[in-house]
Amino acid sequence: MTRKKIEIMDTTLRDGEQTSGVSFSASEKLTIAKLLLEELKVDRIEIASARVSEGEFQAVKSVTDWAKKNGYIDRVEVLTFVDNGVSINWMIEAGATVQNLLTKGSLNHLTHQLKKTSNQHFKEISESILYAKSKGIETNVYLEDWSNGMRNSKDYVYEFLEFLSTQPVKRIMLPDTLGVLTPSESYAFVLEIRTKYPDLHFDFHAHNDYDLGVSNAIEALKAGADGLHLTINGMGERAGNAPMASTIAVINDFMPTLKIGVNEKVLYTVSKLVENFSGVMIPANKPIIGANVFTQTAGIHADGDNKKNLYFSDLLPERFGRTRKYALGKASGKANIQKNLQELGLQLNDEDLKKVTQRIIELGDKKQVVTKEDLPYIISDVLDRTYEEKVKVESYVLTHSKGLRPSTTVAISINGKTFEENSQGDGQFDAFMNAIRTVFRKLNLELPSLIDYAVRIPPGSHSDALCETIITWKSIEKEFKTRGLDSDQTVSAIKATEKMLNIIIN
16 A cells, blocks of 8 residues: 655744744754754754844754755745745845745635735736746745635635646645634545645645644545644644644554654654743643653552553553653552552562552642652651651641741650640741650650751652651760651651650650
């Protein structure tokens, strides 16, 4: 079976830059252009609109200089206008050789924006195309608002296409400029045009205003479109354009009669770079490239993955240069934790695994998902019980008010007997320690001195779910350290103190 080759044109640097608040520098444009062509291996890139600014001119110049040296110049495109050759002269100076000429694809735009007849518009377009050809510039033509043209002024669209079929044009580009098409309309309109003009090359350009960008692009391909315009991360004006990653994955998985040259493996890398350069964050649940899309949270899913990969699909993270993760939180089961332990090269017996699972669920209830890097510290905290637990801090109230000294009320059990004490201090933890000292003095026991107090997140962790407090104590006999781990800094210090109390009682 011969598979039809589909051209993928990336317009992140032109249409994607129309995202509100986004402006790429010349160096950023060059870096992205190189990645798109050399690593992602898209067929073409649209990098700018002509005549925008001096900065845009310099950015285009840097890309075209590089493209000429590396054999990509015929794959670099610039949006131009019907303006008596001004755009073309700008292109020539900037070193570009392919124009994407913006024209009116609906009678509504032609009549109310240009206030011209179709014959007047076609004549000016013909002059622009011929002038470009005389200067060695190749022409593709955009039919702006084509989707509404097909809905409301189809005769005009066909009059336009008939005219273009006589012109030296390489591609005719059909944009859903306002993102208004349904998938069924996308299919029907493209099929109708494809059937009437089987020998012309048609690109489809989808916008995502109804979140139908990917669906519309796929239906256009089914109807016979020869190329698609996509953007990294779905960037673009309003709700953006059809996103590159999702569209590519759908084509590869569900359209076996088509072939594309895009390298899936670097989609995530390019997406993260564009995120950094644009300042537009990728939603965590964005398909293919979002932070959470290859993370299993529910324990039952991790258990299923252990049993013949029951929750796997064709969307394997390795395809996109990513790895599957198993979240640690209140929905975690033993299977999630075992998956993370395997990655860390750790093993626990069933009893210890149960204790660690319970601790992670407690942390999840209190705050958020724990990271894999937190796990060794949780294990250490939970399993660090080389003593019989004779002392337990049962409850406490900590207060802190402006103009008043911090105070605490503590209830603590020692060998099964409960004591309650109130105290003040220079801070909440100091007040807590003063209350504990009072209790132990009643038992004729002295607490060791606190000689160092360090607070940190566990090394390697990337979350704020955990805080580790390490306290160094000094008694007459020895100096020793205890650690406490919790989502709250003061609570982690109290847990470290509880460990110290058990050590001295034992």
